[in-house]
Amino acid sequence: MPRRHIHVTGAAEAAPLRAALRELRTTLDVPADPAGPDAFPPEVLAEAQRTAKNPMLPADPYDATDLPFFTIDPPASTDLDQAMHLARRTGGGFRVHYAIADVAAFVAPGGALDAEAHRRVTTLYFPDEKVPLHPQMLSEGAASLLPDQTCPALLWRIDLDADGRAVATDVRRALVRSRAKLDYAGVQQRVDAGTAEEPLALLRDIGLLREEQERARGGISLNVPEQEIELRDGAYRLTYRTPLPADGWNAQISLLTGTVAADLMTAAGTGILRTLPAAPDGAVARLRRTARALRIDWPHHTSYADIVRGLDPAEPAHAAFLQECTTLLRGAGYTVFTGGDLPDPAIHAAVAAPYTHCTAPLRRLVDRYAGELCVAAVAGDEPPEWVMSALPDLPKKMAEGTRRQNTVERECVDIVEAALLKDRIGExxxxxxxxxxxxxxxxxxxxxxxxxxxxxxxxxxxxxxxxxxxxxxxxxxxxxxxxxxxxxxx
Missing domain, CATH: 2.40.50 (OB fold (Dihydrolipoamide Acetyltransferase, E2P))
Structure with missing residues (x-):
C-alpha cells in the first residue's frame, strides 16, 4: 500500500529545513536524536544488548542457510525485514522462499523491549532520519537480514502454479543467511540487460504473473511517486522519483505473503486482518473530476482499476492523479477475529482479498503477532498466550500509531515544500x-x-x-x- 515518502538528498546544509524537522519531532514527543543515547530507556538498551548476543531460538532450529537469499531495498537501508529466493518447480510453476526477520527471537513478551515497541508501534520516517521501532542494534544489526549474517527468521515457502496462483503454503522458524543486498535500480538494470541469474530474473516473471492475478480479482496497486528534495547550487529542488517495474515486482511478493497469511489465519479461525471497505459513493466520481482537471482521458466504459494501470508515474499529471487516488485507501484498519467469526468486511478492497501485514516486523508492531499466528496455524498449535492476550488491543494501538505516522508524513510534506519556497513569497x-x-x-x-x-x-x-x-x-x-x-x- 502506498505511502507518501519524502527524502532529503545532499541537503546537509539545509538548516531551516532541519530546524523545522527537529521542532516537529519535539511537538510529537519523538526523540530529537533517534540514534543518540537517550532515544531508548536504559533498560530497553540493556535487554537489546543481551538478546542481540543470545536470541531465543528453538532447541533444534531448521537450517536454511544453504539457500542463497537476497534482499531488495533502497541503497541506504539497513533495517532489512525480508529476503527471498525464487526457483522453478519440477513439473511447472514456481517456489517462493521468503524469509521475514524473526523479531520474537529478540523481544521477550512482557519485557522492556516489548513494552517500548508497544509504545512506539511503528518506525517513523522523517526526511532527514528515522525513529526506529526497535533499538538499532537489533533493527539494523542482529535482527536485520543483512548479507553474510546468519539470522533467525520466519521462513515462508509458497508454491505457485504456472499462472502464479498460490497452491501450497508453509511457514516455520529457521536460520537463514542472505548473500546479497540489492537495490531497485540495480535489479532493474540486471533484469533489463538479461544479466540477472535465475533466482533474480524470476522476480520479473513471478511479479508479472502476480500483477495479472491482481488484475483478475479486481485489486489495485498504486505506483505513487516519491518526492525528493535536494540542495543544488545553493537552491532547493523538489522532484518526483518514479517507481520502477522492479518496485512493483518486489511488492507483489510481499502482497502474496500477506494474502496467504490471511488465508492461514482465516482457516485456523483466529487472526488479525488488514481490512479496507469499498470506496464510499461519490469517491470515484470525485476522481473522475480530478482526471478531467489533469487532462487524463478516462472513458466511461473503463474501470478505475484499468485507468490506474494505464498511467505513467513519470508524467507529472499522472503522478498527481495517482497521489489523489490514495484517498480511496482511507478507512483501512486492523480487525481481530476469533472462533472462526470473520469480520465484515473481511477483505482489503485494494487487494481484493483477505490480507494481513506480516512482512515488516522490524518496522511495524502488528507483523510480529501475525507471524506468530501463522506459525501456530501451520503447526496445528494454539497461538501462544502472549499473542492472544495482546490481540484485542492491537487494532487500537495500530490505529493510533498509524495516525501518528500519517501526521509525520503530512507535516513533513508541508515543511519540505515550505522550505523549498520560503524565499519566493510574492512570486x-x-x-x-x-x-x-x-x-x-x-x-x-x-x-x-x-x-x-x-x-x-x-x-x-x-x-x-x-x-x-x-x-x-x-x-x-x-x-x-x-x-x-x-x-x-x-
Whole structure:
C-alpha cells in the first residue's frame, strides 16, 4: 500500500529545513536524536544488548542457510525485514522462499523491549532520519537480514502454479543467511540487460504473473511517486522519483505473503486482518473530476482499476492523479477475529482479498503477532498466550500509531515544500487547478507546472477556481517553521 515518502538528498546544509524537522519531532514527543543515547530507556538498551548476543531460538532450529537469499531495498537501508529466493518447480510453476526477520527471537513478551515497541508501534520516517521501532542494534544489526549474517527468521515457502496462483503454503522458524543486498535500480538494470541469474530474473516473471492475478480479482496497486528534495547550487529542488517495474515486482511478493497469511489465519479461525471497505459513493466520481482537471482521458466504459494501470508515474499529471487516488485507501484498519467469526468486511478492497501485514516486523508492531499466528496455524498449535492476550488491543494501538505516522508524513510534506519556497513569497507561478471544494469553490488545490517544483498545495482567494484549468497563482505564505504553503489566484 502506498505511502507518501519524502527524502532529503545532499541537503546537509539545509538548516531551516532541519530546524523545522527537529521542532516537529519535539511537538510529537519523538526523540530529537533517534540514534543518540537517550532515544531508548536504559533498560530497553540493556535487554537489546543481551538478546542481540543470545536470541531465543528453538532447541533444534531448521537450517536454511544453504539457500542463497537476497534482499531488495533502497541503497541506504539497513533495517532489512525480508529476503527471498525464487526457483522453478519440477513439473511447472514456481517456489517462493521468503524469509521475514524473526523479531520474537529478540523481544521477550512482557519485557522492556516489548513494552517500548508497544509504545512506539511503528518506525517513523522523517526526511532527514528515522525513529526506529526497535533499538538499532537489533533493527539494523542482529535482527536485520543483512548479507553474510546468519539470522533467525520466519521462513515462508509458497508454491505457485504456472499462472502464479498460490497452491501450497508453509511457514516455520529457521536460520537463514542472505548473500546479497540489492537495490531497485540495480535489479532493474540486471533484469533489463538479461544479466540477472535465475533466482533474480524470476522476480520479473513471478511479479508479472502476480500483477495479472491482481488484475483478475479486481485489486489495485498504486505506483505513487516519491518526492525528493535536494540542495543544488545553493537552491532547493523538489522532484518526483518514479517507481520502477522492479518496485512493483518486489511488492507483489510481499502482497502474496500477506494474502496467504490471511488465508492461514482465516482457516485456523483466529487472526488479525488488514481490512479496507469499498470506496464510499461519490469517491470515484470525485476522481473522475480530478482526471478531467489533469487532462487524463478516462472513458466511461473503463474501470478505475484499468485507468490506474494505464498511467505513467513519470508524467507529472499522472503522478498527481495517482497521489489523489490514495484517498480511496482511507478507512483501512486492523480487525481481530476469533472462533472462526470473520469480520465484515473481511477483505482489503485494494487487494481484493483477505490480507494481513506480516512482512515488516522490524518496522511495524502488528507483523510480529501475525507471524506468530501463522506459525501456530501451520503447526496445528494454539497461538501462544502472549499473542492472544495482546490481540484485542492491537487494532487500537495500530490505529493510533498509524495516525501518528500519517501526521509525520503530512507535516513533513508541508515543511519540505515550505522550505523549498520560503524565499519566493510574492512570486507568480503557472499551475493547474486539480481540485475544488464542492461547497467552497474559492478554495482548492493546485499543482505547479514545473519539473523542478513537485509541489501540490492549497489555493484560496476571492474568485471561483476553474477546475482543470491552467491559472497563474501567487505564493502568499511559506514558512517551514510555522505556516503551510498557500497560494492565491493572481
Amino acid at each position: 507568480l507561478f503557472d499551475a493547474h487547478v486539480v481540485d475544488v471544494k464542492d461547497r467552497e469553490p474559492t478554495v482548492g488545490t493546485v499543482q505547479l507546472d514545473s519539473a523542478d517544483l513537485a509541489v501540490i498545495a492549497r489555493v484560496e482567494g476571492g474568485v471561483d477556481l476553474p477546475l482543470g484549468e491552467r491559472i497563474r497563482v501567487r505564493l502568499t505564505q511559506a514558512d517551514p517553521g510555522a505556516a503551510k504553503v498557500l497560494f492565491a489566484p493572481a
